[in-house]
Amino acid sequence: MHKRSLGDLAIHSYFIILCVLFTLPIVAVVSVSLSSEADIVNWGYKLIPRTIDFSAYQYVFADPGQILNSYIVTLFTSIVGPTISVFIMLMFAYVLSRKIFKYRNAIAFIAFFTMLFNGGLIPKYILVTQYLHLGNTLGILLVNGLVTVWYMFILRTFIQQIPEEIMESAMIDGASEFRIFLSLVVPLSKPAIATIGLFILLHYWNDWMTPLIYVTDHKLYTLQYLLQRILLDLQEYTNNMNNLPSDMLDSSKIPGETIRMALAVVSAGPMLFIMPFFQKYFVRGLTVGSVKG
Amino acid sequence: MKTKVGKRSHYTARNVQLFLLASPVLIYLFIFAYLPMGGVIVAFKDYRYDKGIFGSAWAGFSNFEFFFKSRDAFMVTANTVAYNSVFIVLGTVVAIFVALLMNEVRSKLAIKVYQTTMFFPHFLSWVVVSFITYTFLSPTYGLLNQWVGKLGIEPTNWYFMPSIWPYFIVFVDLWKSMGMAVLINFAVLVGIDRAYYESASIDGASRWQLAWHISLPTLIPVTVILFILKVGHIFNADFGLFYQVTKNSPMLYDKTMVIDTYVFRALMEMNEIGMGAAVGFFQALVGFIIVIGTNAIVRKIRSDSALF
Numbered sequence: 113m114h115k116r117s118l119g120d121l122a123i124h125s126y127f128i129i130l131c132v133l134f135t136l137p138i139v140a141v142v143s144v145s146l147s148s149e150a151d152i153v154n155w156g157y158k159l160i161p162r163t164i165d166f167s168a169y170q171y172v173f174a175d176p177g178q179i180l181n182s183y184i185v186t187l188f189t190s191i192v193g194p195t196i197s198v199f200i201m202l203m204f205a206y207v208l209s210r211k212i213f214k215y216r217n218a219i220a221f222i223a224f225f226t227m228l229f230n231g232g233l234i235p236k237y238i239l240v241t242q243y244l245h246l247g248n249t250l251g252i253l254l255v256n257g258l259v260t261v262w263y264m265f266i267l268r269t270f271i272q273q274i275p276e277e278i279m280e281s282a283m284i285d286g287a288s289e290f291r292i293f294l295s296l297v298v299p300l301s302k303p304a305i306a307t308i309g310l311f312i313l314l315h316y317w318n319d320w321m322t323p324l325i326y327v328t329d330h331k332l333y334t335l336q337y338l339l340q341r342i343l344l345d346l347q348e349y350t351n352n353m354n355n356l357p358s359d360m361l362d363s364s365k366i367p368g369e370t371i372r373m374a375l376a377v378v379s380a381g382p383m384l385f386i387m388p389f390f391q392k393y394f395v396r397g398l399t400v401g402s403v404k405g
Numbered sequence: 406m407k408t409k410v411g412k413r414s415h416y417t418a419r420n421v422q423l424f425l426l427a428s429p430v431l432i433y434l435f436i437f438a439y440l441p442m443g444g445v446i447v448a449f450k451d452y453r454y455d456k457g458i459f460g461s462a463w464a465g466f467s468n469f470e471f472f473f474k475s476r477d478a479f480m481v482t483a484n485t486v487a488y489n490s491v492f493i494v495l496g497t498v499v500a501i502f503v504a505l506l507m508n509e510v511r512s513k514l515a516i517k518v519y520q521t522t523m524f525f526p527h528f529l530s531w532v533v534v535s536f537i538t539y540t541f542l543s544p545t546y547g548l549l550n551q552w553v554g555k556l557g558i559e560p561t562n563w564y565f566m567p568s569i570w571p572y573f574i575v576f577v578d579l580w581k582s583m584g585m586a587v588l589i590n591f592a593v594l595v596g597i598d599r600a601y602y603e604s605a606s607i608d609g610a611s612r613w614q615l616a617w618h619i620s621l622p623t624l625i626p627v628t629v630i631l632f633i634l635k636v637g638h639i640f641n642a643d644f645g646l647f648y649q650v651t652k653n654s655p656m657l658y659d660k661t662m663v664i665d666t667y668v669f670r671a672l673m674e675m676n677e678i679g680m681g682a683a684v685g686f687f688q689a690l691v692g693f694i695i696v697i698g699t700n701a702i703v704r705k706i707r708s709d710s711a712l713f
Contacts, residue, residue, distance in 0.1 A: 119509070123506055124510070127510070127515070130522075131518070131519060131523070134523055134584075135522060137537040140537070141537055152546055156545070156551050157543065157551075200430050200433070203427065203430070204427050206426060207426050212419060214420050219431065222431065222434060224713070226434055226438040228697070229442065229692075230438065231686075232668065232685025232686060233668050233681075233685055234444075234678060235444025235445055236441040238458065239444060242454065242457065244436075258433060259437075261434075289419050289426060290426070319530075320645075321644065321645070339530075339532045340649065343532070343535060343652065344652065369546065383528055391520070391524060
């Protein structure tokens with residue numbers, strides 16, 4: 113008994129050290145955002161602020177123009193994108209699950225093959241910008257990431273768990289395939305929709321790569337892409353702070369170092385706060401996904 | 406006879422409906438996956454924006470030649486494969502080890518806390534991760550320079566020091582991906598029937614023996630599947646890790662340039678469209694062969710673990 117509790121103690125200490133290692137970096141970012149600029153300049157970044165100072169946040173919220181704009185763009189794509197995405201992928205997954213469909217294997221192959229081979233970044237870039245003219249549009253922010261083949265196979269596995277008798281009796285009652293899909297499959301797949309919807313939501317919320325490749329217009333910057341630009345060059349952000357109240361306008365006083373981190377907190381915060389609550393959906397999606405389909 | 410015809414037309418109608426349901430995704434895949442596949446002909450062209458794909462002159466294999474004769478070819482390929490190999494081996498071992506340890510924790514609350522803490526980096530974009538690494542690595546204010554300063558080491562601009570970056574990259578990748586990998590393994594361990602452990606304990610098995618003979622073997626199927634998936638992608642680097650975390654610092658390219666960032670640079674910075682497309686085609690083709698190959702090998706060894 114004594115030996116067992118000693119082992120437990122070791123295991124818990126191990127995990128506690130791991131957890132500290134995992135949280136420390138976040139603490140550092142938050143702490144810098146809450147420091148005073150003078151402390152940073154004199155002492156460097158600290159894990160614990162020497163004095164708590166909210167002025168970085170005051171600046172961010174006093175002239176939220178660019179970040180507000182990026183928030184709106186990101187919210188828009190994060191709501192509309194996953195909604196369309198889950199709906200059309202569920203439709204496809206339903207068709208994949210239908211044994212009566214003559215071309216089931218053919219369309220499964222068409223989808224699966226795209227997981228094995230792709231044309232690469234450059235042909236896609238030429239297609240999108242030169243032929244579809246989607247460069248610098250909201251459209252490309254929505255379209256990129258709309259379909260993930262792997263998720264469709266996960267959805268199909270979920271749908272296959274619905275007892276076939278339910279669909280058969282609906283067929284005998286004369287329900288069309290659209291009808292079966294809308295009034296049986298959609299309601300019965302709610303947990304799957306939640307799981308996959310979260311995966312996709314995370315993709316859209318965190319998308320910086322689409323604007324990096326396809327967008328140059330400031331108005332279409334997503335949150336994460338705005339952040340990237342800020343890390344490389346803070347001036348890109350502070351130069352656009354024209355609507356500051358007059359007492360904050362003196363550009364030499366803008367607390368650059370702390371504003372940078374405050375912006376990171378403001379952009380990453382919401383998702384970081386929400387996601388752990390949905391952890392069980394992630395686990396379910398992952399375990400189903402790992403089962404051979 | 407009549408019923409048979411009726412039934413057949415009934416099924417035809419259903420097939421049409423099903424086809425319509427599948428069509429949005431089919432159209433999407435046609436445009437955004439299959440058209441770009443056709444677009445690989447750019448790799449064989451001297452591509453110019455003003456002339457378009459069909460107007461640009463053919464270049465034969467000169468784009469490939471240009472790439473493979475440069476010193477970059479070996480560097481980016483070696484970097485990509487080496488980093489991915491380390492990620493696969495280290496990631497798999499650590500994930501199994503931590504999941505097995507977590508399986509020994511009895512308190513539900515503690516498990517939940519540990520799991521959530523390790524999982525949250527998964528929700529951060531690489532951009533946010535690059536902010537985090539910057540708080541440590543910033544040459545002027547960074548924590549790392551303060552810490553090594555206490556040991557009497559001069560402040561370093563880490564973004565100019567390629568030799569240390571393999572360690573940084575591996576550490577950051579592990580930090581971000583470990584929670585997810587542990588979660589998958591642990592989900593499998595939770596599914597084990599407790600009766601196995603109990604009967605083994607009654608037979609006098611020690612804690613180590615339980616973990617070694619019951620828990621570990623249970624993890625093999627999921628580990629094999631994840632392994633195939635990862636090996637299949639050994640030619641594909643995580644663009645964000647190598648682009649954002651390094652702040653795309655040119656001083657680090659020798660140690661951090663991978664195929665994906667190289668193609669991006671060919672497109673956006675060097676304006677070597679044809680050459681970039683050739684590299685992309687090379688990457689896709691080798692990736693394809695590796696996936697098919699790994700799957701075939703796994704099918705021979707453990708047919709139930711093969712993906713297709």
